[in-house]
Amino acid sequence: MKRIESVAVVLPAFNEEKDLPALLARIQETLTAQSFRYQVIVVDDGSKDRTAEIAGEAAGKMPLTLIQHEVNKGLGMGIQTGLSAAMKVADVVVVMDSDNTHDPIYVMDMVRRLETEDLQLVIASRYQPGSVIVGLSAFRKMLSLGCFLLMKTIVPFRNVRDYSTGFRAYDSALLKRMAQVYGEDKLVEESGFVCMLEVLLKLRSIGTKAGEIPYTLRYDLKEGVSKLRIWKTLKRYLAVVNRYRATRPEAANIVAQQVKA
Structure with a gap:
């Protein structure tokens, strides 16, 4: 069993003034008393509202670092900045949406799985037995499935x-x-929502050991407007799949081991 002493929570944020305060309060409430140290890294991706100001105020009350992009670069670049910074300061990096749809209570389950099992990645999954999706339209549920x-x-x-x-x-x-394997500045290259698929397929290519936990996705708590553009995202999904589907995990893993050596 490996011991995890520190966790960095990465929050890529763009115009999240309505939802960020509740999420930060929930993170502080949930993670303060845990056995591991935690810190939050808010990546403000060129917001035009009070997102950066809210994060700056929260930094006086909890362990929080604010990183700002001068202009909006997209979700992928927000995650790229957050992953690059967080992996240098913590044993585990947790990425969450900043719109209050993810409950940090599940961070403990994720950390526990990483500590007790031979895993390198734990995903809060909508498709595990016991998972619940609240507040999402039937069309979006069908599309996701x-x-x-x-x-x-x-x-x-x-x-x-x-x-x-x-x-x-x-x-x-x-x-x-x-x-x-890919370069620290190329952990994420897609700028939009499809970046989550891109990262996963890159991890697949290097032989990552992954597991999932069930969770409740709370779209009913989201106050801000969704930034997802469905049909544009679907086109990018297909492009990313075509780029990485032929990548053999075993072959890429050999490359990764050679780089490591």
Whole structure:
């Protein structure tokens, strides 16, 4: 059993003044008393509202670092900045959405799985028994399920069902190995929502050991407007799958080991 002493929570944020305060309060309430040290890294991606100000105020009350992009670069670049910074300061990096749809209570389950099992990545999955989705339209649920079935068929990843969720816990050693293979500035290259699929397929290519936990996705708590553009995202999904589907995990893993050596 490995001991995890520190966890960095990465929050890529763009115009999240309505939802960020409640999420930060919940993170502080949930993680303060845990056995591991935690810190929050808010990546403000060129917001035009009070997102950066809210994060700055919270930094006086909890362990929080604010990183700002001068202009909006997209979700992918927000995650790229957050992963690059967080993997250097913590044993585990947790990425969450900043719109209050993810409950930090599940961070403890993720950390426990990483500590007690031979895993490098734990995903909060919508497709595990016991998972619940609250406040999402039937159309969006059907679309998500269709994407899951398609991904599972053409780019199977052992023990992974949810390819697009933004709620994940990464072993920092895994991210550093990924950086060796792809470059630290190319952990994430897609700018939009499809970046979550891109990261997962890159991790698949280097032989990552992954697991999932069930969770409740709370769209009913989200006050801000959704930034997802469905049909544009679907086109990018297909482009990313075509780029990585032919990548053999075993071959890429050999490359990763050579780089590591």
